[in-house]
Amino acid sequence: MTKIFKILASILILVVIALGVIISQIDVSDYKQDIITLVANETGRDFKIDGDIQLAISLIPTLIIEEVSFGNADWGASEPLLKAGRLEVEVSLIPLLSKTLVIKSLTLDDTQILLETNQEGIGNWVLAPIEDAINQPDSQSLVSSSELPSIAIDELRFSNIQLKYHDGVSGKQTDINIEEVSLQTSGSSEPMNLVLKASYNDIPVTMDGTLGAINLLTANSSYPINLNLFINDLAIGLNGKIQKPLAASGLDLQLTFQTSSMQNLSGIAESALPDIGPLQLTGKLSDGDDMYSVSPLSITLANSDLTGDVSVNLAGNRPKISATFTSKLIDLSIVNNNIEKKSEGSNNKVKVFSNEPLPLEMLSLVDADIKFTLNQIKDVSYSTTDTQLTMTINNGKLSINPLRANVAGGKMQIDLNFDTADKKLANFMANINLKQFQPGLLPNLKGKITNALTDITVTVNGSGNSVAAIMANINGHVLVKSGQGELTSEAANNASADILLKTYNKFNPTADNNEGLKLECFVINFDIADGMAVIDQQIALNTNKMNVIGSGTINFKTEELDLGVTTQAKEGIGINTSQFAELVRLKGTFANPAIATDTKAAIKAGVSAGAAIATGGLSLLAQGLFDKKTADKDPCATALGIKVAKATSSTADQSTTTKATEGIKDAGSAIKDGLKGLFGR
Numbered sequence: 001m002t003k004i005f006k007i008l009a010s011i012l013i014l015v016v017i018a019l020g021v022i023i024s025q026i027d028v029s030d031y032k033q034d035i036i037t038l039v040a041n042e043t044g045r046d047f048k049i050d051g052d053i054q055l056a057i058s059l060i061p062t063l064i065i066e067e068v069s070f071g072n073a074d075w076g077a078s079e080p081l082l083k084a085g086r087l088e089v090e091v092s093l094i095p096l097l098s099k100t101l102v103i104k105s106l107t108l109d110d111t112q113i114l115l116e117t118n119q120e121g122i123g124n125w126v127l128a129p130i131e132d133a134i135n136q137p138d139s140q141s142l143v144s145s146s147e148l149p150s151i152a153i154d155e156l157r158f159s160n161i162q163l164k165y166h167d168g169v170s171g172k173q174t175d176i177n178i179e180e181v182s183l184q185t186s187g188s189s190e191p192m193n194l195v196l197k198a199s200y201n202d203i204p205v206t207m208d209g210t211l212g213a214i215n216l217l218t219a220n221s222s223y224p225i226n227l228n229l230f231i232n233d234l235a236i237g238l239n240g241k242i243q244k245p246l247a248a249s250g251l252d253l254q255l256t257f258q259t260s261s262m263q264n265l266s267g268i269a270e271s272a273l274p275d276i277g278p279l280q281l282t283g284k285l286s287d288g289d290d291m292y293s294v295s296p297l298s299i300t301l302a303n304s305d306l307t308g309d310v311s312v313n314l315a316g317n318r319p320k321i322s323a324t325f326t327s328k329l330i331d332l333s334i335v336n337n338n339i340e341k342k343s344e345g346s347n348n349k350v351k352v353f354s355n356e357p358l359p360l361e362m363l364s365l366v367d368a369d370i371k372f373t374l375n376q377i378k379d380v381s382y383s384t385t386d387t388q389l390t391m392t393i394n395n396g397k398l399s400i401n402p403l404r405a406n407v408a409g410g411k412m413q414i415d416l417n418f419d420t421a422d423k424k425l426a427n428f429m430a431n432i433n434l435k436q437f438q439p440g441l442l443p444n445l446k447g448k449i450t451n452a453l454t455d456i457t458v459t460v461n462g463s464g465n466s467v468a469a470i471m472a473n474i475n476g477h478v479l480v481k482s483g484q485g486e487l488t489s490e491a492a493n494n495a496s497a498d499i500l501l502k503t504y505n506k507f508n509p510t511a512d513n514n515e516g517l518k519l520e521c522f523v524i525n526f527d528i529a530d531g532m533a534v535i536d537q538q539i540a541l542n543t544n545k546m547n548v549i550g551s552g553t554i555n556f557k558t559e560e561l562d563l564g565v566t567t568q569a570k571e572g573i574g575i576n577t578s579q580f581a582e583l584v585r586l587k588g589t590f591a592n593p594a595i596a597t598d599t600k601a602a603i604k605a606g607v608s609a610g611a612a613i614a615t616g617g618l619s620l621l622a623q624g625l626f627d628k629k630t631a632d633k634d635p636c637a638t639a640l641g642i643k644v645a646k647a648t649s650s651t652a653d654q655s656t657t658t659k660a661t662e663g664i665k666d667a668g669s670a671i672k673d674g675l676k677g678l679f680g681r
Contacts, residue, residue: 039070043127045081046071060104063089073124076116077166081124085110085160102188105155116166153192153214156183175201188215194227203267206230212245220246225253233264240285249287255294257281262301276302276334283310290315304331318395321368332379352559352590353468360396360420360465368393381444382407396420410437410454425463428470432458439482452485452519460528472531472557481640482522487543518544521636531556535563540635547635552586559590568635 032053039047051066070082086109092102117123161178179197192214196207209227216223223245229236235258243250259265261277279301283294293311300306308325374387384405392399398418405412412434419427434456440449460476463469520542526535532555539550552563563586588594637643 043070045073045127051086060090060092063087063091072114072116073118073126075118076124077114079112079114081114083112084108103153105157106153107157108161109159111158111161113161113163114166115164117168119168121169153183154185154187156181158182175199183211185214187213189213191224200231201267203232204230217245220244222250231268232259233261234259234268251285251287251292253285255281255283255285274335278302302331302334304329304334306330316367318364319366321366321370321393323368323370325370325372325374327372327374328376330374330377332377350589350591351468353466353471353556355466355468357465358420358426358467360424360426363393363398363418363420364396366393367395377405382442384412396422407434408437408439408441411435412437425465426470427461427463429461430458432456440485448488449519450486450488452482452522454480454482454522456480462531474528474531474556476528478524478526478528478533480522480524481636482519484521485519487517487519520544523636523639525639525641526554528554528556537635538639539563539565540639542634542636549635549638560587561589561593562587 032049035053036047036049046069048069049065049067050069052064053066054064055061065087066085068082068084068087069080072079072081086107088105088107090104090106092104115123115125158178158181161181163176163178165174165176166172167174177199179199180195181198182195183192185192190213192211194207194209194211196205198205207227207229209225211225211227212223223242225238225240225242227238229238235256237256238253240251240253242248243252258280259277261275262273262279263275263277266273279299281297281299283297285292285294287293291311291313293309295309295311296307297310298305298307304327306325306327308323310321310323313320313322368391370391372387372389372391374389375385377384377387384407387403387405389403390401392401396419398416398420400414400416403412403414403416412432414433415431417427417429434454436453436455439445439452439454440447457479458476460474462471462474464472521540522542523538523540525538526533532553534553535551537549537551539548541548547568548565549568550563550565552561554561554563565586586593586595634642
C-alpha cells in the first residue's frame with residue numbers, strides 16, 4: 001500500500017508541474033486543444049478534456065478543469081490511468097519567475113485512478129517506451145531524471161477518489177477508496193497537517209498527524225513525521241525524523257503497532273486469523289549503508305512476550321536478516337485452544353499431512369541468521385524451559401541446528417535441515433533426541449503415571465514439494481524406551497487415555513478395583529522405509545499383570561494404520577477366559593484412528609502375533625495367554641531385537657494348559673471358525 005501511495009503522489013506532482021508550466025506559458029482560455037496536444041505529445045498518452053476550462057487571472061490565478069482523462073499504457077486495460085471529474089488549482093504567479101511553483105490550493109474531486117503492471121512487472125505509470133523500461137526495470141519514475149522546479153503546497157484537498165491497483169505478476173487486485181484527504185499548512189516553512197479518511201479493500205482506514213514543512217522536503221533536509229494510522233481496530237504510530245526524505249535515508253523513527261485482537265488483521269492478511277490479543281509491537285527504526293534495523297524490538301501477544309533486535313542487510317545477492325530474540329513466555333495453548341474451538345463438532349479432517357505445495361522459492365529469496373533464547377514455551381500437552389534455537393537460511397537451505405530444551409525433566413535436542421536449493425524439491429532431514437523425560441510431568445498425564453523415565457530417538461529423511469509428498473517417501477527409525485514406573489488406577493480405568501491404556505482396560509481382570517498397574521518397561525522400535533513401517537512384535541508393554549505386544553503396519557503414504565495388539569496375562573490374577581476371546585485392533589487413519597475388538601482383523605494385522613496364533617491354533621492361544629512359561633519372558637527385549645531364551649512347558653504343566661485350553665473352547669469358537677476361513681481348512 002505504501003508503494004501505491006508513492007505512485008499516486010508522483011502522478012499528482014506530475015500533473016501539478018505540468019499545469020504550472022501551462023499556466024506560465026499559455027492562455028488556457030483560448031488554447032484548450034493546444035493543452036490537450038501538448039500533454040499528449042509530452043507523455044505519449046491520450047489526454048482529454050471533455051468539460052470546461054475556467055481560468056481567473058490574478059496574482060493567484062485559479063484554474064478549473066472538468067472531465068479530464070489521462071490514457072493508459074498500450075498493453076493496459078481499456079480504462080484510462082486517471083479520470084478526474086474536477087480539478088481546481090490556485091497558483092501564485094510571481095514565484096514562477098524564480099522557478100518556484102507555489103500552489104495555494106489544489107482540489108481534486110470524483111476521480112478514478114487505475115494502476116496496473118504487466119506480466120514483466122512494468123507499471124502503466126512508466127512513460128518511457130516498454131523496451132527501455134525492461135532494460136531498466138528499476139525505473140518506476142513518471143518523469144525524467146532532470147531537475148524538477150521547487151514546489152510549495154499550502155493546501156491539498158481530495159474527495160471521492162477511487163484507486164485500483166492490479167498486479168499483473170500475481171493477479172492480485174487492491175481497491176482503495178479515498179473519501180477525503182486534507183493537507184494544510186500556513187506557509188512553505190510551516191508544518192503540514194494531514195487528515196485521511198479512506199478504505200482499503202473495504203476495510204476502514206483513517207490517518208491524522210503532522211508532516212514537516214514543504215521546504216524541508218524539497219531541500220532534502222531533516223524531515224519530522226508524526227502520524228497515526230488506524231485500520232479497523234489496528235493503530236499504527238510513526239514518530240521521528242528522516243534526515244534525507246527524498247532519498248528515504250537517515251531514518252530515526254519510533255514505530256508502534258497495537259490491536260485488541262489478531263482477528264482484526266484478517267482482512268489485511270487476507271486469511272482468517274485467531275481471536276487472540278491484545279497485540280502490541282514497538283520498535284526503533286533506523287538505517288545505515290544498505291542496512292535497515294529495528295532495535296530494540298518488543299512484541300507482546302496476550303501473555304506471551306518477545307524482545308530483541310532485527311536487521312536487514314541489502315548489500316549482498318540476497319537480503320540477509322539477522323536477529324536475536326529473548327522471551328520469558330511463549331504461550332501456544334491460547335492459539336491451539338482457539339483453533340480447537342473453531343473445529344469443535346467437525347470431523348471432516350481426512351488427512352494430517354497437507355498436500356499444499358510448500359513455498360520452496362521463498363527460502364531462496366533471503367538469507368537469515370536468527371537466534372532465540374526462550375525461558376518457557378507452554379502448550380496444552382507440553383511445556384519446555386531453557387529453550388535455545390539457532391536458525392540459519394543460506395541460498396535456499398534452512399537449518400535448525402540445534403534446538404535444545406528441557407522437557408518434562410528430560411533433555412531434548414533437535415537438528416533439522418531443509419534444502420530447497422533446486423526450488424522444486426525439498427530434501428528434509430531431522431534428528432530428534434529426548435533423554436530421560438518423565439511422562440507424568442506432561443499436563444495430559446499428570447497424576448496418571450509416575451517415574452517411567454523415557455528416551456525417544458527419531459531419525460528421518462525424505463524429499464518432496466509438500467509435507468504429504470515428503471512423508472510418502474520418508475525413511476528412518478523410531479525408538480521409544482521407558483523404564484519402571486506405575487500407571488495409577490485412574491489411568492488404567494480411563495478408556496480415553498491412549499491405545500495402551502485402552503488395551504489394558506479391556507483385558508485387565510482387576511480394572512474395577514483401585515489397584516494401579518506396575519510398569520516394567522515400554523518399547524516402540526521400528527524402521528520406516530519408503531513411507532512404510534512394518535512392525536513385527538516391536539511394540540511392547542511389560543507390567544506386573546500382563547504383557548502387551550503389537551505388530552502391524554503404518555503407511556505414511558496413505559496415512560493408514562493397521563496394528564494388531566495381543567496380550568499375555570501373568571499368573572495369579574484371576575483370569576476370566578471370556579475376556580481374552582478377542583484381540584484389540586487399531587485401524588483407521590492418522591486423522592481418525594479407531595480401536596475395536598476384532599479377532600480376525602487383529603490376527604491379519606498382527607504380523608508375528610497373528611502368525612503365531614494361526615500356527616499353534618487355540619492351544620497356543622491358550623498357552624500364550626495363561627502359561628507364563630511359554631509366554632515371552634521379556635517382550636521389551638524382543639521389541640528391541642534382543643533374543644531371550646524361553647522356557648519349555650513341563651509334563652506337569654501340560655495338564656494345567658489343557659484345562660485352560662478346554663476352558664476357552666466355547667469362548668474361542670469364533671476364532672476357530674475365522675481361522676478356517678482364513679487358511680481354507
